Amino acid sequence: MSHTLSPKTTTVVSGAVATINPWSLVPPLGNLDAYISAANRLPMLTLEQEQEFARNLRDNNDVDSAGKLVLSHLRLVVSISRKYLGYGLPHGDLIQEGNIGLMKAVKRFDPDQGVRLVSYAMHWIKAEIHEYILKNWRMVKMATTKAQRKLFFNLRSMKQGFKDDADVATHRDTLTEGQIDSMAKTLNVKREEVIEMEQRMSGGDVLLDPSPGDDGEDPFGPIAYLADVTQEPTALMESRRRDNLASDGISAALEDLDARSRRIVEERWLKVNDDGSGGMTLHDLAAVYQVSAERIRQIEVAAMKKMKKALVSYA
Numbered sequence: 001m002s003h004t005l006s007p008k009t010t011t012v013v014s015g016a017v018a019t020i021n022p023w024s025l026v027p028p029l030g031n032l033d034a035y036i037s038a039a040n041r042l043p044m045l046t047l048e049q050e051q052e053f054a055r056n057l058r059d060n061n062d063v064d065s066a067g068k069l070v071l072s073h074l075r076l077v078v079s080i081s082r083k084y085l086g087y088g089l090p091h092g093d094l095i096q097e098g099n100i101g102l103m104k105a106v107k108r109f110d111p112d113q114g115v116r117l118v119s120y121a122m123h124w125i126k127a128e129i130h131e132y133i134l135k136n137w138r139m140v141k142m143a144t145t146k147a148q149r150k151l152f153f154n155l156r157s158m159k160q161g162f163k164d165d166a167d168v169a170t171h172r173d174t175l176t177e178g179q180i181d182s183m184a185k186t187l188n189v190k191r192e193e194v195i196e197m198e199q200r201m202s203g204g205d206v207l208l209d210p211s212p213g214d215d216g217e218d219p220f221g222p223i224a225y226l227a228d229v230t231q232e233p234t235a236l237m238e239s240r241r242r243d244n245l246a247s248d249g250i251s252a253a254l255e256d257l258d259a260r261s262r263r264i265v266e267e268r269w270l271k272v273n274d275d276g277s278g279g280m281t282l283h284d285l286a287a288v289y290q291v292s293a294e295r296i297r298q299i300e301v302a303a304m305k306k307m308k309k310a311l312v313s314y315a
Contacts (some may be wrong), residue, residue, distance in 0.1 A: 036095075039074035039075050040075050042075065050069065050111070050117055052065075053065035054106075057107075066106055066107070069106045069117060070103055073117060076122070076125065077098035077099050077125055078095060080098055080122065081094040084133060089133060093132065094129055098128060100128050101121070101124040101126070102121050104124050105123070105124035106121070109121075134149070151193060151194065151197040152197060154187055158183055158187075175194075175195075180195060180198075245311055253306075253314070254266070256307070260299065261299055262303070264296060264303060267279035268300060282296045282297055282300075
């Protein structure tokens, strides 16, 4: 049974006739079920009333007329929001976002276009709910382009349709090649886009840096292997320090050695032949300087100690 709006509604209270405002039926705060029940009891507008209020809002910026247009269509928001409960978001939040879309529609509604507000407002209500779902269904944004949005809101229902199909023997979460091709053709998108969106929707959110667990152990998250430790400031400073020691530092330390000690160190530790082998051996150097291999080793040890002290000072 449809109701029409009148400025006042009469009711009998204790034998007397009292006048109440029908718009006071909507509670400002309270239980969601009570809100829905009150919204469904609000009277609907006739075409003449709707156009009168819309023109009054457009021409005179009358807030009261805008309120009557919004309140009379709250049941539409409730009805549309129910279709999006499968995304796991609170029904109250969906209704709230839909109400924002309804208010935007009322503000832009032109009564002279020959379209009822209910038809015009559906687009704005759905658009606002869609935006809310895309922002809050996952921490990571699921869809940014128009094609991705189309896929997001059609993939779930089409996938459920495949599961409900009596011809499907098994109810698997993954799509078959035939189902992917069918979705791509129906939605007029590439099959690769269907596969990508299915993977996005199937995957869950993972914290990059999870907090420690109850056992006190450090958690292992993606940040452990995604972070580039080589670009960490202290690591960069240490790397530069090693590079300086390996070049300028060693050159300065070698300058403090006598010619024989410097050649022994260079031949034993710094020289690399083309074949990858090192420089001269202890016996080779002993033959050059006409001393024993043990004497060459002693000179080498003394030179290395002197170089170490020079490098510490240089650092």
